[in-house]
Amino acid sequence: MRSSNHLVGFLNFATFMASVPILGGGIWLGSRADNTDCMKFLQWPLITIGVSIMVVSLAGFVGSCYRNTFLMYVYLWAMFFVISALVGFIIFAYAVTDKGSGQPVMNRVYLEYDLRDYSGWLEERVASGSYWSKISACIRDSHVCRKMGRRIVAGAPEPAETFYLRKLTPIQSGCCKPPTSCGFAYINETYWGYTGGLTGSDQDCLKWNNDQRQLCYGCDSCKAGVLASLKRSWRKVSVINVVILVILVLLYVVGCMAFRHNKRLDNDEPIGESRMEKARPTRMPF
Known part of the structure; x- marks a missing residue:
């Protein structure tokens, strides 16, 4: 069981580290909004998701260290909703930046935008x-x-x-x-x-x-x-988000398996101990 708890703790630490690129992408979009794109509200969903993953992974890490089943249960459900939110954001980002691109002009290297x-x-x-x-x-x-x-x-x-x-x-x-x-x-x-x-x-x-x-x-x-600039920025961030999403899903699946394994061990421990007690030879009174 100890090795299983160590595995869950490692998975939560990996999840925490995976939130850093997401949060970094949101901060980068924010810097772009301040300097170039000027759409200042678009980075907040990504920053919120990154911070949520950090908080949830810390809760799961504490739960695994102290073998707190309730915290682990909350962690798994919260991470499910966070992953769902990230999937929704990626789909939204690709949907709203799907159309439009620069048009080439004769004798010009730069593109024109309509x-x-x-x-x-x-x-x-x-x-x-x-x-x-x-x-x-x-x-x-x-x-x-x-x-x-x-x-x-x-x-x-x-x-x-x-x-x-x-x-x-x-x-x-x-x-x-x-x-x-x-x-x-x-x-x-x-x-x-x-x-x-x-x-x-x-x-x-x-x-x-x-x-x-x-x-x-x-x-x-x-x-x-502006729309073309936003498309470039969002597509760059979305590539990172897709990679992180795959990692998060894999970590989540392994975390679910480790949680079930821990729960099964907790249920089997008393039974195992009683069986061992029954198996011990009875000492004679003399």
Whole structure:
């Protein structure tokens, strides 16, 4: 029985360690929300799941060390619900980031982003006026466009041909410059000249403004860039979550088996002792 308790204790310690990447993923999403993605509520479900796994695994560890059957029973049920919540979060994350991707443009390395390529709950959330006013203000205050910098190439400002070869992030492409279809003339990374007539029919062409406080923060391409950035972030975290989920399920199954084994031993111990007592030879009174 002692070896079985040691096994359960080790499994709980492994579960505790498995919660660290989940919690780390939530914190990473939070840092992305502060600096780039600006969707600050999305990381909390993952952080909550990570903290819950830590607390539950500690309860199971204490229960295994002190052979507390009640704590072990609570641990198994709580871990079942936590694993179910993690499964639900992974499915949700893939569902809301399923559609949409950047579109290649001729003679450009960076991609263009169109809000019409996205749909569903997350798109509606980002595009809604109340949320977008906060998101756009967050992007502006993060100075993501200013960080594109004004590169100096051979002692002169970066030419258009060099800029077109840059790998811009989705937010840089969607928010910091006008759509390529508008036909604006490149002057620098965030300043574009009007060429006497717009070649594109996109409404974003009318929303673009060279004012560094406005740029394309009101454009649909900016909203699409945020969605594309969120998709990248969530997909990276979801890969880690899937791996951790498989590990948690395996640990949970082994934990259930160890718990049943401990319970069976507890039930068999009195019977075993009485059998041994019966098997002992009776001492004669003389």
